[in-house]
Amino acid sequence: xxxxxxxxxxxxxxxxxxxxxxxxxxxxxxxxxxxxxxxxxxxxxxxxxxxxxxxxxxxxxxxxxxxxxxxxxxxxxxxxxxxxxxxxxxxxxxxxxxxxxxxxxxxxxxxxxxxxx
Amino acid sequence: xxxxxxxxxxxxxxxxxxxxxxxxxxxxxxxxxxxxxxxxxxxxxxxxxxxxxxxxxxxxxxxxxxxxxxxxxxxxxxxxxxxxxxxxxxxxxxxxxxxxxxxxxxxxxxxxx
Numbered sequence: 001x002x003x004x005x006x007x008x009x010x011x012x013x014x015x016x017x018x019x020x021x022x023x024x025x026x027x028x029x030x031x032x033x034x035x036x037x038x039x040x041x042x043x044x045x046x047x048x049x050x051x052x053x054x055x056x057x058x059x060x061x062x063x064x065x066x067x068x069x070x071x072x073x074x075x076x077x078x079x080x081x082x083x084x085x086x087x088x089x090x091x092x093x094x095x096x097x098x099x100x101x102x103x104x105x106x107x108x109x110x111x112x113x114x115x116x117x
Numbered sequence: 118x119x120x121x122x123x124x125x126x127x128x129x130x131x132x133x134x135x136x137x138x139x140x141x142x143x144x145x146x147x148x149x150x151x152x153x154x155x156x157x158x159x160x161x162x163x164x165x166x167x168x169x170x171x172x173x174x175x176x177x178x179x180x181x182x183x184x185x186x187x188x189x190x191x192x193x194x195x196x197x198x199x200x201x202x203x204x205x206x207x208x209x210x211x212x213x214x215x216x217x218x219x220x221x222x223x224x225x226x227x228x229x230x
Contacts (some may be wrong), residue, residue, distance in 0.1 A: 103215035
């Protein structure tokens with residue numbers, strides 16, 4: 001069965017510092033996709049970054065990068081130069097295949113990041 | 118409109134009542150999904166639709182039904198609401214099933230008393 005594990009319920013980081021949010025996954029599919037979403041206190045889900053299992057390079061999007069270690073089945077999100085607006089819940093997700101959906105997302109339980117001024 | 122809209126934004130509902138949560142997207146995405154978000158559990162898939170005219174059950178489908186009469190709309194119906202259905206409901210879509218990111222609506226906060 002596919003599963004996403006986020007072991008950090010909450011994290012604190014000082015403004016302007018980098019922070020790493022952990023994510024490990026479990027799947028037997030040879031081809032899969034990994035995602036990170038941000039959920040601020042306002043509640044919307046915001047897509048941040050995507051990594052395909054066959055991508056040779058780690059994905060980067062602005063201040064976000066994904067540290068993809070396939071052998072360890074980890075897909076950690078790195079946020080560089082943290083800003084106060086980065087305070088939010090962060091969810092790691094994997095493209096699933098529930099029934100015949102072909103593309104639903106399986107989510108971890110999330111990590112709440114708080115950026116301190 | 119641009120993206121995904123959901124209605125209502127929030128609702129308080131008596132147990133036993135029927136309720137339909139609406140979801141409309143204007144991106145002509147083929148695949149649509151309904152998730153529920155509960156504290157400490159993340160988001161879980163309720164139902165999905167890979168393309169207009171087809172639907173399927175997700176991880177937690179009991180007590181919910183969906184229809185997909187056209188590309189844009191994907192309503193979620195609670196036939197007889199129960200307190201355990203108190204949750205935040207998110208509708209999402211993607212260009213094709215299994216293709217890259219999903220875009221999420223703003224969510225509906227539902228309380229069943």
